[in-house]
Amino acid sequence: MILLQLNDISKSFDGEDIFTDVNFEVKTGERIGVVGRNGAGKSTLMKIIAGVENYDSGQISKIKNLTMSYLTQQMTLNSEATVFEEMSKPFEHIKKIENLIYDEYDKGYILNWLVANSNEFDMEPLILTLRPNASYKNFKPSESDTFIYCLNGEVSLQLGNQVYKACKEDVLYFKAKDKHRLYNETDKEVKVLIVATASYL
Incomplete structure (x- = not known):
């Protein structure tokens, strides 16, 4: 089953194309990695898929009730907390259990x-x-x-x-x-x- 499909997605910044005519699909059970040089637009593409950033043209199709999560590369940390305390925060729900x-x-x-x-x-x-x-x-x-x-x-x-x-x-x-x-x-x-x-x- 196709969960997510990108058709002819293009994105530019200040008149310069970041990428054009991107096409791919994600099917049930697939694990996909995006590889490319720095500045190729990998993070921008992930933001577009997650709905965090807009795109210039093309179409994105998703199945009904599909949920997605996005972890930003720029994290805001509490400087008063230790590294262990910050890294433990994503697991707080497990501690509650x-x-x-x-x-x-x-x-x-x-x-x-x-x-x-x-x-x-x-x-x-x-x-x-x-x-x-x-x-x-x-x-x-x-x-x-x-x-x-x-x-x-x-x-x-x-x-x-x-x-x-x-x-x-x-x-x-x-x-x-x-x-x-x-x-x-x-x-x-x-x-x-x-x-x-x-x-x-």
Whole structure:
């Protein structure tokens, strides 16, 4: 599939042609490099494709909903930041994702929040992974409503003096008015989706 097509693109500056009649296309899965001497117009061509700079003549065609990104060669840096701090900025979204994971697998479990700061809201969705033969913390009675959907394995819920089990695609729903805990008494890892009206940390 053709994602992007340039037909007879020309660009000049102060009456001098930078390039004329440029034609090429980009298809799905292709990786293309533009090679040329300094001043040949490589950066200008990239700016035109990205929509950052205008061109004099020709036509550019793109498929619907195509998104493009452009990284400028001239970067504005905060002089008060270290090189490491500046180079880390593009990866801040990854750090946020890491902050949503509470990894205590050596203690038997991993908590993965699906929404940042969700424990500040009325509903808290998260995924709980339980190691084989592991147990998660004991909860005191509360007014929380809890919905549990078993993604993998078999999870056990002790609610007061009663024990309930859920296998893959089973659902547990309960009001946490008694002491309760989730545990895995099998030799396989368990993963459940939890939506609760109180923090599960």
